[in-house]
Amino acid sequence: MHVVIMGCGRVGSTLAHSLETLGHSVAVIDQDGDAFRRLPADFSGVTVTGVGFDREVLIQAGIEHADAFAAVSSGDNSNIISARLARETFNVGKVVARIYDAGRAEVYERLGIPTVATVRWTALRMVRHLVPDALPEVWRDPTSVVSITEVPLNPGWIGQPLKAVEDACGTRTAYLMRFGLGILPTGSTVLQDGDQLFMLVTDDIVDAVRHATGAAPTPAH
Incomplete structure (x- = not known):
């Protein structure tokens, strides 16, 4: 072109x-x-x-x-x-x-x-490197409705299917960072120790999503 x-x-x-x-x-x-x-x-x-x-x-x-x-x-x-x-x-x-x-x-x-x-x-990139927890949002769409946000991951989710986390918080994963590399999740993705989770959210659900991923899974999960 x-x-x-x-x-x-x-x-x-x-x-x-x-x-x-x-x-x-x-x-x-x-x-x-x-x-x-x-x-x-x-x-x-x-x-x-x-x-x-x-x-x-x-x-x-x-x-x-x-x-x-x-x-x-x-x-x-x-x-x-x-x-x-x-x-x-x-x-x-x-x-x-x-x-x-x-x-x-x-x-x-x-x-x-x-x-x-x-x-x-x-x-923002500098702050993210210096204070990783300060700015969980990494992207927002032009209409300012949907964002990609890094969410906390409770150790209890390690070893669980990623789908279990998504079901618990009612949204989908944009990507994972694993060993310093971005990966696109699949239906069979299982969470590993050290994974960083970035999820698609809107402003009205972001707090609930972060609470769900930051809490230990319930027995049903």
């Missing part, structure tokens, strides 16, 4: 290289021509000097036949304007924007524009 990237900083240049390595055609836009020096010497894609929300600049980058567009410049306003232009004017199917302001990111997610709120994401 053809991907247009606005911004040739560290993220944009790394993204361009990664996509080209995967076999996709790439065009990179940046208003600073010197920024293209960050691209690998063997980069074979298109580079366009200009503002990423200028229609003519986007057309030079091949936006009219692009399958995807990524706005990863250092400016929130530029990123969101160009992302909306790509999606609403040029009908690009896959559009994502990097946003530093987490509040704005939530607004644009609700408008249907996927965003990566870099500062908030980085800060």
Whole structure:
């Protein structure tokens, strides 16, 4: 597929290289021509000097036949304007924007524009490593209804089928972390010592789910 990237900083240049390595055609836009020096010497894609929300600049980058567009410049306003232009004017199917302001990111997610709120994401990842129990939620959908939350696992569940835990708390498992690796559970998955459990929840059931998994199973389980 053809991907247009606005911004040739560290993220944009790394993204361009990664996509080209995967076999996709790439065009990179940046208003600073010197920024293209960050691209690998063997980069074979298109580079366009200009503002990423200028229609003519986007057309030079091949936006009219692009399958995807990524706005990863250092400016929130530029990123969101160009992302909306790509999606609403040029009908690009896959559009994502990097946003530093987490509040704005939530607004644009609700408008249907996927965003990566870099500062908030980085800060939350750091907190998760430093204080693992402080932030059990690891993902929330754009409508803010469903989230993936890490739940406590009482030792009494070890050796039990994962389905028993799901039946006890009334929801399903998104994934397990086992020996540092993420795994997708199956109907035959049995919980092991050290497993980290991440479950799909809504705000109205999250407390009940965490209580159920954190408590010892009843004799019926």
